[in-house]
Amino acid sequence: AKWHMPTPYGDGNLQTQIAYSFVKEVKENTEGALDITVHSGGSLVKHTEIPRSIKTGQVQIGEVFLGILGNESPVFKHDNIPFLATSFDDAKKLWKAAKPEIAKHLDKNGMMLLYTVAWPAQSLYSKQAVNSLADLEGQKMRAYSPTQSRLADLMHTTPMTIQTPDIPQAFSTGIIQAMITSPSTGVDSQAWDYVNYYTDVKAWIPKNVVVVNKRAFRRLDKATQQIVLDAAKHAEAAGWTQIAARAAKDKATLVEQGMTVSDPSPQLLKELQAIGQTMAEEWKAEAPKEVGSILTRYHQELGQ
């Protein structure tokens, strides 16, 4: 069979590179019987249309940023709650806890989960040094999702909706003075051109998921299905190891390019964690049953 796989980000992204190696493994092990073409950077289907395209079978497989599904169900927001899981180890545990709910939800919509690749932890970029939230008070901060807007509110900043391509101009013209994003995005958009400080607050670790249309998957014979699942398992494992290395490398690039990279002060960390607590409670209130079970499982995982 010949499959098409739209992905949202460009070839330089780790997520896309892992998609290429996943596809290669499938092709080799099936001896070309299943040939998947990767269409990176939204070149075939726009990011926001990818879930729908997979669901309705316009494409057989694809990759999405989990956060954009947040309006479909609160369970998709689990990796967007600040300070819930801030290290890759914790993120892995959170994923383990959330996976059953996510899989259930995707299944309801005719999709099946294959693998996930995390992003580096999201940290604070700002024009001035930030030692406590008071340093940010009243400033304008970029927000691209409902969760981010709420976070900006709680940080006493004004949320501003700015699309990714507009970031550099928004900083240099003063439309925003701060944003929370990953070191990779910072490197990709050459953040040193327009912003000076990077505070490594590690707010949350978002993920991309690769999902497949259930019907398309069922049409494969058992052996091919197993090959796909195996390749997915390898891709996920490779993702977790490589993303840690990538995060370190990108942070080093920020330093190299002259940005001031620092760990958060104890004061700032305390204030941010309090905000994280509030947001986790608000999140739980949205869907007490599903979110509650994710949180319970997560705390069990952490306890072990």
Added chain:
Amino acid sequence: MDMMWFSILLAVSMLALLSLGVWVSFTLIAIGGLGLILSENYQVDLLFATSSWGASTAWSLTALPLFIWMGEVLFRTRLSEDLFKGLSPWLGGVPGKLLHVNILSCGIFAAVSGSSAATAATIGRMTLPELRKQGYSDRMAIGTLAGSGTLGLLIPPSIILIVYGVAAEVSIARLFIAGALPGLLLVSLFMGFTMVWGHLHKDELPKSTGHETSWSARIKGLRKLLPVMGLIGFVLGSIYGGITTPTEAAALGVTGALVLAALTGSLSRHSFMDSLLGAVKSSCMIGFILVGAHFLTLAMGFLGIPKALAVWIAGMSLSPMELILYLTVLFVILGCFLDGISVVVLTVAVILPMVQAANIDLLWFGIFIVLVVEMSQITPPVGFNLFVIQSLTGKNILYVAKAALPFFLLIGAAILLISLFPEIVTYLPTTMSQN
């Protein structure tokens, strides 16, 4: 090889439908559907709906109808006439005279608008009727507009530079700065050509030497320019002063134009509705063509024709200069049938690795791509500036394309110049690092 026959079949069908008089947007959709069927993709209905919904809700396009409306409003005021009256003492003595108004206004308006269709539509609405009234050669009036409308892509802000910057992971801020000098280069090439042409074709310019060129007339002329300059200055100021993003600036442009129209007494209920319906006509036409182009792009993505061509070039192990030459030819050919931005989106994943392997600066390559996309805006059968101008003037698309041909070649010359002197592109960005 299947793909070659598919390509030929699609191209021939497109030309056949177009010459039969089928509407451009319908043709693109039909060919897109045919392409999907050829790629053994039979969910044409779902794919059309999804791709149209994605294409027609794109945030970056929201500025387009607003700029078109702005042009319609200004056209109904005295301002377009004033633009000419104000500039004629300055340009009356220059060979080519007021034809330069097209080039200069497009150059200035390009700093406000990110798309070439919006630039050609807004400026053309103001200048073409006036140039015709004054007896300028239609062909040259159309040619200068078609050519310099493409400046909207090169002079920042620019939609295509954003698309490329995201795909190639090159700083968009740097790309914007890098576009400035090549933009000026193109303006000078266009003006230079117009001067030479004006010198050789005095008979196709208005006979009257009514243009007074004394300094007092020039100063007086400047006063007439104040409202238009004020409007453009206001919009530019709002972008670079951090009040708006380039997309939102279009809303300020329309509002400013309406205010000016009200102040000069040319705003009535009637003229308001007229301008709005005029904008509806142009923006629905362009919008639906974009929907068709997007759908055709999707089919091309599934078929993989542009990618296959790029792979074929990649396999030839060319020297950097040869590579640039081959890519220019590839883009020009693809650009005849696909919208320029689609060409970039479809090929960038294959092309960037070979560009990097050839040690070509990605920043420089971004500007190169913009220039070839500019060329594709004025090549038939699918060229957005041609569509805009056809709808402004009613002139046939081939006539418009022929009128634009010299400017197509001049953009080619600009590509040659930046290849020989890459500093034209790279000089300004190197001065911008903060540290």
Added chain:
Amino acid sequence: MSWSASCSTQPTAKEVNHMNSLKEKCYQCSGLLSGLCIVIITLLLLAQIIGRLFGFIVPSAEDFAGYALAASTFLGLAYTFREGGHIRVTLLIQRFSSVPRKIQEGVILTLSFALLCYLSYACSYMVYESYIYDEVSYGYVPVPLWIPQMPVAIGVIALNLAILDALITVLRGKQPAYSEQEDALSLEEI
């Protein structure tokens, strides 16, 4: 090109006028709704600029502007078609004499009508699917997607009817409105 106004047996003049004026109103309505959407985009963007100055945000302004853009593009299709706004290559067909030209217009209108029937189905099905799957938008304000998608389907259906209208006109041996507009423009050319 000349379209002889060969009047075949007509229904009563009064009836025709009545129908025509109703039809005329529908075309006008298509244009006005599309224009209204352009005004809405302008107001949304202005609100966002003003909001930024005074420190409030218009929730999901980008999404809503995008929906208005889609609505504007599609709702105005019928009006634009009628006014001859959709462009095409007339270079070849203008050389046809009266009869072949009528056949040509009939053929392409039939083809276009078939195409648009399919597109009407495709877009209506999209709305239906968004409705039954409870699809919501991805932005700050979750919007059930079938609502902003509705104008897209309506616009395509309206264009479909406009093409049918033109096809009937041609079959009755008259000149369709769009080509009157094209002729007016090309006369100006000379």
